[in-house]
Amino acid sequence: MLIDGSLVPEGRGGEIASIDPATGQVITTIPEADHLQVDEAVRAAATAMLGRWGSARAEERARVLFDIADRLDADAHSFALLDTLDNGKPLTTATEDIAAAIETFRYMAGWATKINGRTMSMGENGAFHAYTLRQPSGVVGQIIPWNFPIVSIAWKLAPALAAGCAVVLKPAELTSLSALRFAALVAGLDIPPGVINIVTGTGPGVGAALVEHPLVDRVSFTGSGVTGRWVAQTAAATMKRVTLELGGKSPVVVFPDADLDHAIESAANAIFFNQGEVCTAGSRLLVHRDVFDAVIDGVAERAKRLSVGDGFDPETEVGPLISEAHLGRVSHAVEAAIRDGAELLCGGPVKRDSGFFYGPTVLVENRRDAKVSREEIFGPVLVAQSFDGDDLQAVIDDVNDTLYGLGASIFTRDITRAHRFAIGAKSGTVWVNTHLDHGQDVPFGGYKQSGYGRELGEEAVLSYTELKSVKVRL
Structure with missing residues (x-):
């Protein structure tokens, strides 16, 4: 796992078997984080927001995203192999997935330098100068599904980093191998410690600890409607902002x-x-x-x-x-x-x-x-x-x-x-x-019980910001 810039080989919550769905055989085991490790990851993200990352220029955020894309591109075949092994999807599909993930990181890198507020008129005869600011939401907990492992990492992580947030990401326990390889990739880049944290484990264990943590400002979840409703209800206790991408019958x-x-x-x-x-x-x-x-x-x-x-x-x-x-x-x-x-x-x-x-x-x-x-x-x-x-x-x-x-x-x-x-x-x-x-560049999300909020496009980046109004009497 990746916590506060360091690779952590063991989860204090134990281990989870990773199964090859084509054979039913165990591939390996993945670490299961305990609540203390989730807490360490969240606190590392909060510290990053108070340090270099919280004051980073937009150009640095863009550089981080481009670096991730370049490293993924150099190791694309390995990621495709892992997702085919871990998820079962055809290798041709997994190869398309990694290409889409790389494209997402590069696309979102462009948005890092284009997050702007507005000026507006207020009062009479120029008595006020009013404007808005877009500032990062803060610490984001992200929980991704098992059907598109590497694509989901990109869809969640890239817009959050572009907006200037720090992230604790939990992959699905059924398909964590590419996320763990991604953790190793990130650890080798020039990214401030705590900006990206990756913890593995079950939903009721690691996922719940992430949603309930008081220092998490926003939660983005993709998965089942049942779990999505629990996330929304639990996040409401501390008024966390929530994005939910749930099921469909299209x-x-x-x-x-x-x-x-x-x-x-x-x-x-x-x-x-x-x-x-x-x-x-x-x-x-x-x-x-x-x-x-x-x-x-x-x-x-x-x-x-x-x-x-x-x-x-x-x-x-x-x-x-x-x-x-x-x-x-x-x-x-x-x-x-x-x-x-x-x-x-x-x-x-x-x-x-x-x-x-x-x-x-x-x-x-x-x-x-x-x-x-x-x-x-x-x-x-x-x-x-x-x-x-x-x-x-x-x-x-x-x-x-x-x-x-x-x-x-x-x-x-x-x-x-x-x-x-x-x-x-x-x-x-x-x-x-x-x-x-x-x-x-086209936003993606649902109506009704398919969730709320949007992935991709400008809307995804803006969802990881808070809008502040500033009013100055001249």
């Missing part, structure tokens, strides 16, 4: 005028990419009845052709699920849906001697109130439904009839329909004729 809507070949390919990728372990996965497919059979058959055929296997096999397109427990949850959800009347077109468990594999699955379930139609499964499981007519508002109402609001997409050639859908959908991201594409 719809993909296809109208008859769409480029159907493109829509089929996009809908398949939207749910089967990264084994469906994506918060914005297009897990709910709504297709106009006129083209329903063609689209669903096309997606099912695409699903059947996908190669399921070890992430290190260059032929693999869908890797194993993250854990045996998660495999059980996905299997149970599909079995329950079939018992309740859903039609299975393809997919299901993949029988192997070892590992946690589940095949790309397509279900047809037109009951909007069915559990499988409303709850996040977080696996390669698509639920397809049809709709009639050209009443766009009825489709929008259907899309919005959910607890979530993270992502939604529409496939159509009608530009008016597309823009009206974008306005009406209660979703943090709306895609038109695509799904899952992200850009570093």
Whole structure:
């Protein structure tokens, strides 16, 4: 781990086994920090804010981010290998992840020198000079998920450093290996001690200690809705600022005028990419009845052709699920849906001697109130439904009839329909004729129980600042 600029090999809370999801075998063990080590990390971050980092010029913050990006770039293949080993995702996906992480650090480096306040008029005849300042929030506790380990580090850490905050970051206990390698990378750079701290362990142990710590000023959490609500409730006791990026049940809507070949390919990728372990996965497919059979058959055929296997096999397109427990949850959800009347077109468990594999699955379930139609499964499981007519508002109402609001997409050639859908959908991201594409400068986050606050873009940087108004009587 990394605490106050020093690498700490042992966690006083014990050790946690790191499991290869492709084999079910133990790779190694990771340290579990105890409450005292979390306290040491938080206090180190608080001290850094009072020292060199708290008064650092914007150019120094940018230099730190560029240095991190350069070191990641030089060691990119090792990070990709670790995430494939630890998470199971195909190596091609892990390689794209590290490239995205590097791009995020470089993009956010540019923002470090562009955080500005405003001047405004106040009073009559120039009696006052009024302006605003953007100052760093302070000590930030960041808790990241297991599905995109290195990307999540970049999404959380880069904007916080650009804003001038000091960070204590906790990776998911299921995928901590790349975070620990990142700790070693950071320890070798010219960064003041305590600016970046990385502690590993469980959510109820290390994560809870971080959220509850009185010296943590802001918490940024990505994960389940249940844990997110606990984070919000706990942070409220000390009025910590909170950013939450939680789950989703993102719809993909296809109208008859769409480029159907493109829509089929996009809908398949939207749910089967990264084994469906994506918060914005297009897990709910709504297709106009006129083209329903063609689209669903096309997606099912695409699903059947996908190669399921070890992430290190260059032929693999869908890797194993993250854990045996998660495999059980996905299997149970599909079995329950079939018992309740859903039609299975393809997919299901993949029988192997070892590992946690589940095949790309397509279900047809037109009951909007069915559990499988409303709850996040977080696996390669698509639920397809049809709709009639050209009443766009009825489709929008259907899309919005959910607890979530993270992502939604529409496939159509009608530009008016597309823009009206974008306005009406209660979703943090709306895609038109695509799904899952992200850009570093485009904010990302959700409505409703998908959380609040935004990652990426200017909004992410500003979320790690406090806005101060200054009023001077002349």
